[in-house]
Amino acid sequence: MFKFGIRILPRPEVLDTQGRAVEATLKSLGHSVLETKVGRYVQLSIEAKDIAQAQATAKKVSEEVLCNMLIENFEIEVLK
Amino acid sequence: MFKFGIRILPRPEVLDTQGRAVEATLKSLGHSVLETKVGRYVQLSIEAKDIAQAQATAKKVSEEVLCNMLIENFEIEVLK
Numbered sequence: 001m002f003k004f005g006i007r008i009l010p011r012p013e014v015l016d017t018q019g020r021a022v023e024a025t026l027k028s029l030g031h032s033v034l035e036t037k038v039g040r041y042v043q044l045s046i047e048a049k050d051i052a053q054a055q056a057t058a059k060k061v062s063e064e065v066l067c068n069m070l071i072e073n074f075e076i077e078v079l080k
Numbered sequence: 081m082f083k084f085g086i087r088i089l090p091r092p093e094v095l096d097t098q099g100r101a102v103e104a105t106l107k108s109l110g111h112s113v114l115e116t117k118v119g120r121y122v123q124l125s126i127e128a129k130d131i132a133q134a135q136a137t138a139k140k141v142s143e144e145v146l147c148n149m150l151i152e153n154f155e156i157e158v159l160k
Contacts, residue, residue: 044106
């Protein structure tokens, strides 16, 4: 069983309204923050015979189910 | 300027309805997934004089603004 973390963020060319809202809030509280982006984080374990097959499944479900590829990008990290 | 990624996930003892829904969907599509959790991912850059101060700010804003500590946990990663 292999465990993955998938980080999903809006594409740079898409207006990230949540990110703008969080940045404005943090600035209004006096914090020096910049370039705030808000997305989703999915953790899952995949049963597969080897890591390559598990990674292929993780990529496939990210592209087809978890992530809206029109407006979002994802990164997959292997967790221990 | 220091860049951080903040992974926010529901606490283990809290029912993760999004995670359950995603897991059921992926299983119905024929994928062998387990232990699916869905949370949020926030990326931000912080202006500070050193990394320790920036990390302290990241922890503070995570606890006070980004994360609902009653039902969520967070992890901070330093990005390059």
